[in-house]
Amino acid sequence: MTHALPHSAPDGDYEMDPLPSGPLTTIAEVRERAESRGRLRPERHRHPMRWLIMAALVVLSVVFAYPFIWLISASFKPRSDVFDNRLIPQTFTFDNYVTVWQQAPLALWLVNTVVVTALAAVTVTLSSAMVAWGFAYFRFRGRGFLFGLVLATMMLPGAVTMIPTFLIWNALGMVGTLVPLWAQNLFGSAFYIFLIRQFMLALPRDLFDAARVDGASQWAVFWRVALPLSRPALAVALIFEVQASWTDLMRALIYLRDDTTFTVPRGLKSLVDAFGFGGEWHWEIIVTASVIATVPMIVVFFLGQRQIVHGVSAGGIKG
Known part of the structure; x- marks a missing residue:
């Protein structure tokens, strides 16, 4: 049996040339043989x-x-x-990397930031997923209106709620601790609720109905069925909140008083005050500390880039 392969003719069309007989199992193999003979140029060369x-x-x-x-x-x-x-x-x-650890409690700041970031990311992801599940699965009167109110909160500037929130935490005696930096996420985030809800709307409802028929409770359906299927959207919310909490300077400036409770952004601000403008002008210490603070976020985004693309694209399938 003789196989024929296309090659480029002078007028741009493809002609068929015979190749030695032999089984060709895939189109990829045909294309590879043709390209190896220079008869079929990849499409990218023509664009x-x-x-x-x-x-x-x-x-x-x-x-x-x-x-x-x-x-x-x-x-x-x-x-x-x-x-x-x-x-x-x-x-x-390498002296800058030695000096920065001697001039500032950078290790303590990193530990504080990791604790705040982990608690903030986990709490906001789970709480937002619960609210998103309620808006995606349950059918009740006023659901659209309530969901619109949740989205409307994204239009409120942070400065509007800054003072009332501070007064609440001050009354609870939490100013000066790390709690205000992550505990607010227990109530979810409008953006993450929207993102996860859009993803859950695209999930087959028959799966949840089948679980209910098998005797699963509402919580079991959410925890054992909805959450595992929504992992791409949950990963996006988790990564976004990790970045937001790791770089959060405003709340750290408002609530933290002692350098033993500083997070990395608040610590960098103190280094700028001490060694930058108005200080000793040791900018090599500041840039070195900035590199140490930035590298973890680059690693997180590098490891989670596939989940980000998948979660965001899949979340926009159904509105």
Whole structure:
């Protein structure tokens, strides 16, 4: 049996050339043999616009990555060379990474931030999922109106609720502790409720009805069926809140008083006050601490980028 493969003719059409006989099991194998003989060029070679798009993406990636690359480079420079704009340090030193641990309780700040971030991310994800499940699964009068009220809270500026919230925590005696930085998430977030609800609406309702027929309680349906199926949306909410809590400076400035309770953003602010403007102008310490504070978030987004894309795209399937 003789197989024929296409090759490019002068007029741009494909002609068929015979190949040696033999079983060809897949289209990929046919294409691989043809390309190996130079008879069939990949489609990308016939679309210059694709190369232009790729070049533009590379340029934009470099533009967005440059500040962090500069930050890393500056962290390995002595004080006199921090702002020389060389990406490769003329004088390479690790002393900044030793000094920053000596000048500030950075390890304690990192521990405080990890605790606050973990509690804030877990509580807001679970509480938002519960509310989202109620709006997605149950049918009751006024459901659309109540959901609209939840979404309307996103239009309230944070400054509107800042003082009343502070008065509440002050009355509870929690000012100066880490509790106000994460306990507010026990009541969910409008954005995460919307995101998870949209994902749950796309889940087959027959699965939940079948679980109810099998005798599962409402809580069992939510915990054993809905939550496992909603993992992509939950992962998005978790990662977003990790980033938001890790970089939260405003609440740390409002509620934290002692440097033993500082989080990383609040600690960096104290370093800027001590070694930056109005201080000793040791910017090499500040940029080094900034690198240490930024690297964990880059790792989190690198590990969770697939879940972010999947969760956001799947959450918009059904409105």
